Amino acid sequence: MSKLARFLLPSGIALVALLSAPPSPPLHLGDRPLLPRPGLLRTLFRAQLDLVADYFWILTINHVGTATTPKAHRDIYYYADLTTDLAPRFAKVYTFAGITIPIHLGREQYANTEESTRLLTKGTTHLPDNADIRFQLAYNLMFFERRYHDAGVIIEELSKAPGAPSWYSALATRLFAQSGDFDTSLALAITLRDSAEDEQTREYYARRVDEIHQEQVLRGVDAAIERYRVREGKLPDTLDAVVAAGDLKTLPADPLGGRFFIGEDGRSYSTASKFRLELIHDEKTETGDRVVPKPRVPTDKP
Numbered sequence: 001m002s003k004l005a006r007f008l009l010p011s012g013i014a015l016v017a018l019l020s021a022p023p024s025p026p027l028h029l030g031d032r033p034l035l036p037r038p039g040l041l042r043t044l045f046r047a048q049l050d051l052v053a054d055y056f057w058i059l060t061i062n063h064v065g066t067a068t069t070p071k072a073h074r075d076i077y078y079y080a081d082l083t084t085d086l087a088p089r090f091a092k093v094y095t096f097a098g099i100t101i102p103i104h105l106g107r108e109q110y111a112n113t114e115e116s117t118r119l120l121t122k123g124t125t126h127l128p129d130n131a132d133i134r135f136q137l138a139y140n141l142m143f144f145e146r147r148y149h150d151a152g153v154i155i156e157e158l159s160k161a162p163g164a165p166s167w168y169s170a171l172a173t174r175l176f177a178q179s180g181d182f183d184t185s186l187a188l189a190i191t192l193r194d195s196a197e198d199e200q201t202r203e204y205y206a207r208r209v210d211e212i213h214q215e216q217v218l219r220g221v222d223a224a225i226e227r228y229r230v231r232e233g234k235l236p237d238t239l240d241a242v243v244a245a246g247d248l249k250t251l252p253a254d255p256l257g258g259r260f261f262i263g264e265d266g267r268s269y270s271t272a273s274k275f276r277l278e279l280i281h282d283e284k285t286e287t288g289d290r291v292v293p294k295p296r297v298p299t300d301k302p
Contacts, residue, residue, distance in 0.1 A: 033075045038085035053087035060093065064100045070111035073103045077115035084122060094123030094133045102144065113144035131158055142279060148179035156188065166201075173208055177215050178278045186212050213255040214270060215277035221260060221268040224248045235266045263293030 027034040045052045060079040067073045080097035084090055101116040120137040127133055134154050141151035152175030159168035169192050176185030189212055193205035221239070224247040228236045232245075239260055242248045254260055258272025269276065 031071075031074075032078050035078060035082050038082060041086060049086055053083055053090060056083040056086065057090065057093060060097060064097070067100075067103075070103050070105070073101055074112045074115055077101050077112065077119060080119055081122075084119070084126070088126040091123070091127055091130050091133065094120055094127070094130075095136055098123070098133075098136050098140070102140075110144055113140065116140055117145065131161060131164075134158060142175065148175045148279070149181050149184075152176045152179065152181075152184070170204075170208065173212065174277060174279065177212050180219070182212060182216050207256075210255045211273070211277045214273065217252050217255065218260070218268045218270070218276060221248065221252065225262060225266060225268060229266070236262065238262060239268070261295040263295065265293045267293075269293065 041052055042049060056079060060076060060083055063072070063076050063079055067076060076097055080093050080101075083093050087093075098116050098120040101112045101119065102110045103112060105111055117137065117140045120133055120140060123130065123133040124137055135158060138151040138154040138158075141147040141154070152172045155168050155175060156172040158164055159172055169188070173185045173189045173192075176182070176188065186209065189205050189208045193202055193209060196202035196205060221242075224242050225236060227247045228242050228245055236242050236245070239248070239251055239262060243251055251260065254270050254272055256270060256272035258270040260268055260270055263269045267276075
């Protein structure tokens with residue numbers, strides 16, 4: 001290393017530290033931490049850009065360790081964004097920061113989810129073949145943004161990769177069904193059923209086909225229940241009341257052979273299924289299965 005390089009390297013690191021304003025709490029410009037512009041860093045440290053990116057990666061990790069408020073967690077995004085501007089293919093930054101930026105506020109409410117999704121989307125742009133980043137983006141789309149169809153597209157693509165977990169395909173069918181895209185969900189389930197190489201897998205996806213049909217029927221029953229509720233000002237006690245009122249022409253058959261009923265939450269369910277074909281967010285038992293509500297009790301019983 002030349003004398004000039006030995007002089008410039010420590011000087012450059014010192015300048016980066018000065019520009020990045022790392023004191024705790026960091027200096028802010030408006031609602032974001034005061035950080036140098038990526039273009040300036042590229043110009044000043046062209047030959048040491050990887051080292052500078054590593055420095056801001058360390059700052060990102062430090063902020064993850066000290067963040068205790070939604071605002072502090074949001075600051076992580078800006079450090080990670082700058083790091084990946086300098087090193088766009090630094091895969092670990094996207095997944096590590098993407099997971100830690102959102103913070104739970106209680107009652108299934110989260111802060112900073114948009115920043116997390118923005119960073120992960122950036123990661124898929126620069127590293128389109130990175131399965132970890134793509135799966136984490138699909139997770140954000142599922143649980144934070146409720147963009148089930150977009151998440152299903154990602155999971156379906158990931159399911160086709162060699163060595164992909166077998167449950168990816170099942171999750172994709174569930175996501176498409178959750179989004180209301182029953183045609184895509186059904187087509188995928190039928191393809192998986194017909195291409196199965198063993199009887200157990202074939203039976204699993206044959207049931208999934210019936211579950212998709214069942215969810216279609218249940219969505220229609222839910223709509224009829226809602227029409228009754230809006231008109232009558234109360235929920236019906238039974239599905240027979242919905243039929244009698246004309247909101248359902250007839251009580252439909254269950255593709256899985258069960259009996260439909262109205263749960264305590266006012267939605268329709270089947271005795272043949274432990275849960276509806278939809279993602280489970282917060283209504284879970286200790287075993288992870290959704291609790292199917294009990295049938296509604298008639299309000300006019302003596």
